[in-house]
Each structure stands twice: as structure tokens, then as C-alpha cells.
Amino acid sequence: MDIKRPLLIAALAIVSYTLVFQWNKDYGQADLPTAKTQTSVLPGDTPNVPTDVPADAKAAAPVDNSTAQASTALIKVRTDVLDLAIDPRGGDIVQLGLVQYPRRQDHPDVPFMLFDNGNERLYLAQSGLTGANGPDANSAGRPLYTSAQSSYVLADGQQQLVVDLKYQANGVDYTKRFTFHRGLKVDCSDAEKAQKKITCINPNAYQIQVSYLIDNQSANAWNGVLYAQLKRDKSGDPSATTATGVSTYLGAAVGTPAEPYRKVSMSDMDKNRLQEAVQGGWVGWLQHYFVTAWVPNKDEQHQITTRKDAQGNYIVGFTGPQFSVPAGGKGETSLTLYAGPKIQEHLKTLSHGLELTVDYGFLWFIAQPIFWLLQHIHSILGNWGWSIIVLTIIIKLLFFPLSAASYRSMARMRAVGPRLQALKEQHGDDRQKMSQAMMELYRKEKINPLGGCLPIVVQMPVFLALYWVLLESVEMRQSPWMFWITDLSAKDPFFILPIIMGATMLVQQMLNPAPPDPMQAKVMKMMPIVFTFFFLWFPAGLVLYWIVNNCLSILQQWYITRKIEAASKKA
Structure with missing residues (x-):
């Protein structure tokens, strides 16, 4: 029996396997990012404050430099599931790492970065008050908030962490309040934490409540408009950066009562600008495994918009209705930011249609029962x-x-x-x-x-x-x-x-x-x-x-x- 041919085939198979294995070893893992120290927003970055506000609310607010000496260093916040940084200039979330989701398994102490202000990409969660008296409408730029501490940590046994940013202008005191929640339940075992079981995670673990408290001590009524937006550059999905990475949807999405889930891709924003009045709804940005979304008050009318700024960044957001605070009175408005994994059970309780961001494609009607059975x-x-x-x-x-x-x-x-x-x-x-x-x-x-x-x-x-x-x-x-x-x-x-x-x-x-x-x-x-x-x-x-x-x-x-x-x- 001639054994030359089988030996040749076996040798060729071994060589092919070795080549593929070595190629995968050299190019199959993305390099970890090198952290850069930053204070406020990137040089040359524009605030991108929306101008789509009611016609009677566009008067520019007078400039007030009372907080000009405030620190521009980023304010650090850490909970058991989030590690983030807030820019005091405007109070935007400019960095956010997911502690329970390492970027790579061989580096469990390096969290996956969702928001980033320029280390690898530009991806921010912005919000503010614009309109006639809104501090974000100042011609001098966005307000520079002050904070009692430079860093905040959710203590053991603490279920909630509140971070207040302060700003004062023209007799009006503003408090931008961030409320964070404990992510992991107290009775979770170490095995459950390691396996990231849904039953171990609180439903509001990745929800950040952002509230604006307005104390109007001036002699005139205060009028303003709440806005929130997600701004991202056109860089690729960090969850699929390897040479053999899979390609899933990377882009914006919006939800309305009439259409709970609609994709708005970057190419769509290149061609057209979306502008639509809706009741409640949500705006979000999707990537592999993770989603970020602003969810406003479901009982109010909002204007959903998408646009592209002068630097080529993509923006999806909304502006709310105009509201007033009488002279000598107090007012409050709030919204919710979700920044975390696509856990369907948690998303659907936050807003209708948000759970559809877990996109199983055209065979979703087969995939959903499969996932349900697999989960059980x-x-x-x-x-x-x-x-x-x-x-x-x-x-x-x-x-x-x-x-x-x-x-x-x-x-x-x-x-x-x-x-x-x-x-x-x-x-x-x-x-x-x-x-x-x-x-x-x-x-x-x-x-x-x-x-x-x-x-x-x-x-x-x-x-x-x-x-x-x-x-x-x-x-x-x-x-x-x-x-x-x-x-x-x-x-x-x-x-x-x-x-x-x-x-x-x-x-x-x-x-x-x-x-x-x-x-x-x-x-x-x-x-x-x-x-x-x-x-x-x-x-x-x-x-x-x-x-x-x-x-x-x-x-x-x-x-x-x-x-x-x-x-x-x-x-």
C-alpha cells in the first residue's frame, strides 16, 4: 500500500493548522488602550447645543462668570457596576466603563469602555438646559459646574449614590443631580456574580437618573428647555475590532409609540436629518452587546432629532417642551440614561421597544423562543x-x-x-x-x-x-x-x-x-x-x-x- 499520499495530506494539514493558529495568535486580539489624562472636553470640540427649541424660548441668556474659577478636572464616580467620569463643563458623562464586563478575559481589571472622550473614540452622553434662560444657551459656552468632591464611590451597604453639580447665574441656582444605583443584589453568591446571572443584577443597575433642580431667586420667571443627546464619531465597534470580528449593527435607533424600534444608521444621517415630534419615546445608540439610551418623561411631547456636526460626529437626541419656574419658586425636571448591556428583561421595563435593540434579525420569531428556552x-x-x-x-x-x-x-x-x-x-x-x-x-x-x-x-x-x-x-x-x-x-x-x-x-x-x-x-x-x-x-x-x-x-x-x-x- 502506497502511504506517500496520506502522509503528504497529513503533513499539509498540520502545516495549515499551525499557520492559521499562529496568525490568530498574532492578529486575533485587539490591543488594550493606553489611557490618556484629560480634564474637560477635547480641544476644538463644540458643545453641539440643539437650536431646535420653541420660537418664544430662543432669547440668549446673559453671560455670568460667577463660576469661572471652578475646577475643570473630571469628576470620578464609581459603583459596583460603573466606573465613569463627568465633565464639569456642561455636566456631560464623557467616560464610562462597565466593571462587570471586562474588555478582555485575560485582563479582568480593565473594564469595557462604553463612553470615551478621545482615548480611542469620541462617544459622550450630553444633557442640559437651553431656551430663553437655560445656562447651556449662553454665548460664552456651557456652564462650568462645581462639585463638593472630586470623586465619589458607592460604599458597601449603600444602595444609592447621589452626585450633585452646582451652578449659579443671574439669581438662579442650578443643581444637576446624578443618581446611581447598586448593580448587584446583596444576596448574590460569588458564582452568580461570576456568571453574570440576570437574577443577580438589579433591574435599574445601569440606569442613571439625571435631574435638574432649579431654584429661581431672581425677580423674573425662568423659562427653559431640557435637551439630551448622544454624540459619537464614526469609529468602528470596539466589540468587533479583531481581524475575525463579527459585524453587527452600529448606529442610532429611536423609539416612538407608533414605531417602538427604528434604526437610524450613520449613512441615514449623512443623507437626511430626522426631526419628529413624539409623545415620550427614546433615543439610543447601539453596538455589539451594549446600548445607550436617553429616556425622557413618557407623558411629555418631545422633538427627536438626528444630525451631523461640523467635526463629522453623529448626534441623536431630543428636546423637551418649554417649562417655567416662577420668580421665587423652585422647579425640577428629570430623565433617565441607560448605559450598559442589552439585557432584555431590564430594557423592556424602562421603555417600550427598548428591548428590541437586542436585534435577532429577520428570524427573530425563531430566535426569541430559542433564547427563552436556552435561558431557562x-x-x-x-x-x-x-x-x-x-x-x-x-x-x-x-x-x-x-x-x-x-x-x-x-x-x-x-x-x-x-x-x-x-x-x-x-x-x-x-x-x-x-x-x-x-x-x-x-x-x-x-x-x-x-x-x-x-x-x-x-x-x-x-x-x-x-x-x-x-x-x-x-x-x-x-x-x-x-x-x-x-x-x-x-x-x-x-x-x-x-x-x-x-x-x-x-x-x-x-x-x-x-x-x-x-x-x-x-x-x-x-x-x-x-x-x-x-x-x-x-x-x-x-x-x-x-x-x-x-x-x-x-x-x-x-x-x-x-x-x-x-x-x-x-x-
Whole structure:
């Protein structure tokens, strides 16, 4: 027996694996950012205060420099789930890291940065008071707030942290109040915290309430308009920055009572400016796994807008109705900022349609039940990898009758293989007579020649839906299974699972009857290699699903084939 060819193929496979593995090692991980020290907004940055305010509220407020000596250093705030910085110039949130979501698993102390003011990208949450007397409408620029402390930390046992920023102008005292909440429940175990179980996280963990308290001690009525916006540059999604990163939607979205979820991409903002009056609603910015959104008072009328500033940054926001505070009186207005992971249970309680930012694509009606079932399995097993395996078994049981019918057809085709070969020898090169005789044989033996394709066709919608579940669900992010699989949402770092998947495809192919057409037979032999290459970059959880599904199919097909071949021998 000539062993040169198998040895050559094995050597080529080893070299190919080594090259791909080394390439993935060199280019598969994004570098960690280098922090830069900053005080206020970036040089040359413009405040982008909206001008779409009621016509009777556009009078410029007089300039007051009473707070000109206030510090411009960023105000640091840290809770058990958020690590952020507030710019005293305007009181914007210019940095925000998610403590419970490390940027990389090998650096658990480096949080994923959602908002950033220029270390890697420009991404800010801005809000203020404009209009006739609003301090953000001053021609001298936005107000410079003062704070009693330069940093705030949520203490152990403390459920709420309040940060007040102060500003005074023209006899009016302003307080911009940020209210933060404890993210993790007190009774959570260390295992629950490590696994980021939804039941362990408070529903308002990533909600920041922003309130404006106005104490008008002047002799005149105060009039103003509340606005809030998200400003971002056109840089890419930090959740998909590797060479093999997946591409999910990066852009703005708005929600209205009439249309709970509508995407507004950056290309849409390049072409047109959205301007729409709505009751309540929300405006947000989406990226892989995470979302930020301003949610105003649902009982008020707001003007939702999108635009692009002179620096090329994209802005989505809203302006509220004009409100007044009488002379000698006090007033308050507030809104909510959500900045965190796309946890559907928490988002839907905040505003209608916000949970739809977990976008499962056109197969959402299949993906949602899959995620619901997967979530319930996980609540019992506590491991997403084993949950995927159990989910695969359940799906396989649901499709068992359909798969069984297909495998019986293939088994019969395999059993009549010698008779097909005899027909081929009998009719020689007469393709027409050969086709007629073959179809007559299929009809007599009740064989469906396309039956082998049916299981794959049936499974494809489930496969695609599960792909989006694993891709979009933040619960899967950095979730381990066992051994070397430390992140089911990322590709296998050693490509072992895709190779196993390719081997299971090869075994399946050996159980199937060979196609009568030689060219088709060659193409089918290449399929395991082609699929293995594609699956190298797929999430490990998805490859795990496909392996388990293939193994179950092999067992089912082997049993049915053996049963039919035994029956044919008796006959």
C-alpha cells in the first residue's frame, strides 16, 4: 500500500493548522488602550447645543462668570457596576466603563469602555438646559459646574449614590443631580456574580437618573428647555475590532409609540436629518452587546432629532417642551440614561421597544423562543455550554420524525446501490434510459432522491436563529464552557471544535449513499473541508451546537440504516 499520499495530506494539514493558529495568535486580539489624562472636553470640540427649541424660548441668556474659577478636572464616580467620569463643563458623562464586563478575559481589571472622550473614540452622553434662560444657551459656552468632591464611590451597604453639580447665574441656582444605583443584589453568591446571572443584577443597575433642580431667586420667571443627546464619531465597534470580528449593527435607533424600534444608521444621517415630534419615546445608540439610551418623561411631547456636526460626529437626541419656574419658586425636571448591556428583561421595563435593540434579525420569531428556552435551561444547569448541548437535544427530538423519514430514504438508497450500479452498466452512456430506469427504481422502492437534503434545509433557519442568539445575547459574552473554551461567543482559540465538526461531517458522509454523478461525488467529498474552514471563525457555542447535532444525526442514521439493511437481507 502506497502511504506517500496520506502522509503528504497529513503533513499539509498540520502545516495549515499551525499557520492559521499562529496568525490568530498574532492578529486575533485587539490591543488594550493606553489611557490618556484629560480634564474637560477635547480641544476644538463644540458643545453641539440643539437650536431646535420653541420660537418664544430662543432669547440668549446673559453671560455670568460667577463660576469661572471652578475646577475643570473630571469628576470620578464609581459603583459596583460603573466606573465613569463627568465633565464639569456642561455636566456631560464623557467616560464610562462597565466593571462587570471586562474588555478582555485575560485582563479582568480593565473594564469595557462604553463612553470615551478621545482615548480611542469620541462617544459622550450630553444633557442640559437651553431656551430663553437655560445656562447651556449662553454665548460664552456651557456652564462650568462645581462639585463638593472630586470623586465619589458607592460604599458597601449603600444602595444609592447621589452626585450633585452646582451652578449659579443671574439669581438662579442650578443643581444637576446624578443618581446611581447598586448593580448587584446583596444576596448574590460569588458564582452568580461570576456568571453574570440576570437574577443577580438589579433591574435599574445601569440606569442613571439625571435631574435638574432649579431654584429661581431672581425677580423674573425662568423659562427653559431640557435637551439630551448622544454624540459619537464614526469609529468602528470596539466589540468587533479583531481581524475575525463579527459585524453587527452600529448606529442610532429611536423609539416612538407608533414605531417602538427604528434604526437610524450613520449613512441615514449623512443623507437626511430626522426631526419628529413624539409623545415620550427614546433615543439610543447601539453596538455589539451594549446600548445607550436617553429616556425622557413618557407623558411629555418631545422633538427627536438626528444630525451631523461640523467635526463629522453623529448626534441623536431630543428636546423637551418649554417649562417655567416662577420668580421665587423652585422647579425640577428629570430623565433617565441607560448605559450598559442589552439585557432584555431590564430594557423592556424602562421603555417600550427598548428591548428590541437586542436585534435577532429577520428570524427573530425563531430566535426569541430559542433564547427563552436556552435561558431557562441555563437557570437549572448554570453553564451556557451544557445548556447549548441540552437545547440541541431538545431541538433534535422535535425534528426527530422528519429526520427519521429522510434517513430512511437515504438508507434505502444505500441498500439499492448495487442495483443502481447494475443499471449503469446495463445502459452504458445512454443517459436518458439510465435516468428513466433510475427514477422507476426510486418510485418502486419509495425513495426520495432529495430526502438527504431535507434535514439540512429544515435545520438552517434554526441554525441561523441560534447564530444570532449567540451573537447578540450579552449573556453569552465571555461565558466559559470547559477546558480551553473560555468564551462561547468567540471562536475556538485552538480551532479544535471546528476540526471535530468537520470529522463528524465526514462520518455522516460515509453513512450516506454516494451520488451517482462523479462530479457531484467529488464536490460532496470537499464539503467537510469547506465547512471546517468556514466554522473556524464561528462562535464556539454555535460550533458546539453543530457538533452535538451531527453526533445525534450519526447515531440516528446509523440505527435506521442498520435496521433497513437487516430487513433487506431477510427479504
